[in-house]
Amino acid sequence: MDRPCLTLTQFVVKLHSRCDLACDHCYVYEHADTSWRGRPRMISRTILAQTALRIAEHARSHELPAVHVVLxxxxxxxxxxxxxxxxxxxxxxxxxxxTVLDLKIHTNGVLLSERFCDLFDELGITVGISLDGDKEANDRHRRYANGRSSHAQVLKAVRLLNRPEYRHLFAGLLCTIDVRNNPVHVYDALVELDPPRIDFLLPHATWDEPPLRPGPSAAPYAEWLDAIHERWDATGRPVGIRMFESIHRTLRGESSLIESLGLTPADLVVVETDGTFEQADSLKTAYDGAPATGMDVFRNTLDEVLNHPGMAARRQTVEDLSPACRACPVVTSCGGGLYAHRYRTGATPEDTGFDNPSVFCPDLKALVYAVQDRENTRLRGLDAWPAETPEDLAAFDALARGHGSADSVARLAGAQLLATAALLDAVRERAADMMPQDPVEHAAWELLDVLDAEAPEAIDTVLAHPWTRPWAADVLGAGRQAGPGLAELVAAAALRARHPAAVTVPVRGPADGAPTGGGLLRLPGLGVVLLDGHTGSVQVTAHADEFIVRADRRELHIGWDEGLDCDSPYWRPVRLVDLPGWTVALEDTDPLRHAWGVAVADRLAPRDAKDWAEDLTAAWETVRAGLPEFAPALAAGLRSITPLTRRHGHASAVSSRDAVGTVGIAPPERPEELALLLVREFQRVKFRALRDSCTLATPPTAPVLDTIEDAYARLADTAYAPDAGRTTPVEPVLTPLPGLSALGERFVDGMRGKAAESRPF
Known part of the structure; x- marks a missing residue:
């Protein structure tokens, strides 16, 4: 069996081994590990240079599109x-x-100054700051050694980062949870500071040193976090919170954004001030020397570090977790919790170790269930959007002004999901009337019902795949049976849910969109399997750390991470580009993407995929810096990009009313141009979704809506370069338009207001 190409992409480099605060919950100085006492206070240039060479060596050998370094x-x-x-x-x-270097610094903020910020601006360093909430909450732990409060100094640092000239450096706030603090007060105090992101961190604890649990509740940390999730949800999710976003993603079968949740393999290593390689700092909580590897930047490569037993243990699959975790229904979301939090000293050395559930197990389970219930309730109420309430009209007005919140776009996507589900129901009703019934299709419908009951998030994810609705519309329009498309959707959902059922899937031949020779197994949203001219059907089965494709006498074992960093002879996975606050798929595998009628690019070579990642990184930074109002909506709604080939060397973009959440791009040369191209085309995606969700004109297909769509696509130009909004195609909406509904008039009024602004980039 071919194994996935394992890599390290996150590196924590310790610049200084001492601290000017004396936080009593610090995992470096206040827990079991004492190795800091024997290390140099500051790292040397020699060690830094060798560290950089080791990272570059690893990036080259594995063709990494980006590496993330935290000072x-x-x-x-x-x-x-x-x-x-x-x-x-x-x-x-x-x-x-x-490779692309994403460089951050994590600080307590008390020394931050204009001099540092100017330096960070010059060197491209973004800044994360530790802050535990309001003054009362922060002073509970984060004080100077003499007991003096650090809160005022940290607020001064945050205000500095929020100044216009430094705002692009602000990466977010990190808050360690103390359940004695009021969660809503903590959340409100942090949101009031307008951070781009908040990370809530469980306090480090083990079974030997369990976390504080005041009061009778068995899951106080879940209750604390759920109170924040409720507040966050009710206020329109104004800021990214990676813990909640990770739960949402893992419930949909996607990867987690943080190490403490999900089953994504650990890909982080620490370089200490003496040049030694260590595992994650959280292990300092377990026992003295727990993070040690015995390796350093001079004697060892990063591939050697990857093979260290401790690093391998942190790459556990679900089958390697404790029996209690393997039997838990939320294991794919919690992933057994943070590795360090599983440590327990047993009666014998054989009983001692990490083969346990997390000490936060009751909290993680309760939190996942609470978030899942609230998300399902929210989605069920989307079909009536926009309702005539002040909150909904405010969201509608934000969309009219060109951007809209992440929540508004998520609601539009939810309405689109309901429409796609209705199309699928119509396909099923048509199939029931057809004779003879296809046994493969019948089995797929039955498994669809099972998955809808047991793993609805996985079903929602495949329904939201951009090419699901066009496929369903094509089946209905042609009056035919579902063909391979239905079984492909069900197989992809079963794989996302890690459901053990074997799914029979017809492979595609040239008539179904496969390349010459056929033998293509399509798994929408995941990738394609190349089967060298195989015809007929195959069986697809999910397992803990791989899925298996059985075709005649062949049996392919494909690891979940296989093919992402290196070529595979038979598996072409969809690659994800993870950017700060936005994850987008490069969809260069799905044969249905040819339905756009434009020249789509073939499967990207690793070097080309890296170039795309670099271009998107630069373009996304341009969007966040120059068009910040448009960034949250784009991150929430644009889930995939189909690379196109340039015609006559020109950049272009395309989207479809039916292919929701995706655009096709032939990229320009400059990141500023790519940023505008992305935002413009996504404006069209948003507007078409809005047309489906409410009546903007009578009739709903009135040509005036095409005029408005063209103008809406260019509203970003107004924010980026104000004079651009004074010329066509924005100009037509500045005069009265016929046939608009009251909502349509309100929408156009909002566009006019946006076009009238003069805010230079």
């Missing part, structure tokens, strides 16, 4: 501007031309 401590600002410049220069020198 850490102790308190990294104690290294001073010179030390930070030295680290950034060594990393850039080694990595430029090899």
């Amino acid at each position: 850490h401590g102790g308190e990294p600002l104690l290294a001073g501007p010179a030390g930070i410049r030295m680290a950034a220069e060594e990393l850039h020198r080694a990595l430029d031309g090899t």
Whole structure:
């Protein structure tokens, strides 16, 4: 069996091993590990240079599109501007031309100044700040050694990062949970600071040193976080919270954004000030020396670090978890919790270790169920949007002004999901009347019902795949049976849910969109399997760490991460580009993407995929810096991009009313142009979804709506370069338009207001 190409993509580099605060919940200084005492206070240039070379070596050998480096401590600002410049220069020198460097610094903020911010702006370093809420909450733990509060200094740092000239450097806030603090007060205090993201962190604990559990509740951390989730949901999700977003993603069968949830393999290593490689700092909670590997940047490569037994243990699949975890219905979301939180000292050395559920197990289970219930309730209410309430009209007005919130776009996507589900129901009703009934199709419908009851999020994910609705519409329009499309959807849902049923799926031949020779197994949203001219059907079965495709006498074992970082002779997975606050798929596998009628690119070579990732990284930074009002909606609604080939060397973009949540792009040369192209085309996607959700004109297909759509697509130009909005095609909406409904008039009024603004980039 071919194994997936395992890599390290996240690196924590310790610049300074001491801290200017004395936080009593710190995992470095206040828990079991004491290795910090024997390390140099500051890392040397020699060690930094060798660290950068090791990262570059790893990135080259694995063709990594990007690496993520966090400058850490102790308190990294104690290294001073010179030390930070030295680290950034060594990393850039080694990595430029090899991969994209995403460079961050994590600080307590008390030393942050304009001098540091100017340096970060020059070197491309974004800043995450630790803050536990309002003054009362923050002072519970985050104080100076003499007991003095650090809160005022941290607020000063956040205000500095929120200044227009530094806002693009602000990566977010990190808040360690203490259930004695009021969760809503903590959340409100953090949101009031307008961070781009908030990370809520469970306090580090083990079975030997369990977390604080005041009161009678068996799951106080779940209750604390659920109170915040309820507040976050009710206020339109104004800020990204990766813990909640990770639960939503894992419930849909996608990867987690954080190590403490989900089954995504750990891909992080720490470089200490003496050049030693260590595992994640959270392991310092378990026992003295727990993170140690015995390796360093001079004697060992990162591939050797990957093979260290401790690193391998943190890449556990579900089959490697404790029996209690394997039997748990939410294991694919919680993933057994953070590895360090599973540690327990047993009666014998054989009983001691990490083969246990998380010490936060009751909290993780209760939180996943609570989030799942609230999300399902929210989605069930989307078909009546927009309702005549002040909140809904405010969301509608935000869309009219060109951007809209992430929640507004999610609601539009939910309405589209309901429409796709209705189409699928119509396909089923048509199939029931056809004779003879196809046994493969009949079995697929039956398994669809099972999955809809047991794993509705997986079904929703495949229904939301951009090419599901066009397929269903084509089946209905042609008056034929479902063909391979239905079994493909069910198989993809079963794989996402890790459901053990064997799904029979017809493979595609040239008549069904496969390349010459046929033998293509389509798994929408996941990828395609190449079967070398095989005809007929195959069986697809999900397992804990792989899925198996059985075709005649062949049996292919495909790891969940296989083919992402290296070529596979038979598996072409959909690649994901993970950007700060946005994950988007590069859809270069689905044969149905040819239905656009434009020249789509073939499967991208690894080098081309890396170029796409670099271009999207630069374009996304341009959107966030120059068009920040449009960024949340784009991140929430644009889930995939289909690479196109350039015609006569020109960039272009295309989208479809039926292919929801995707655009096709032939990229321009400059990231600023790609940013505008992405935003413009996604404007069309949003407007078409809005046309489906409410009546903007009579009749609903009135040509005036095409005029409005063209103008809406260019509203981003108004924000990016105000003079662009004064010329066609925005100009036609500045005069009265016939046939609009009251909502249509309201929408156009909002566009006019946006076009009248003059806010330079």
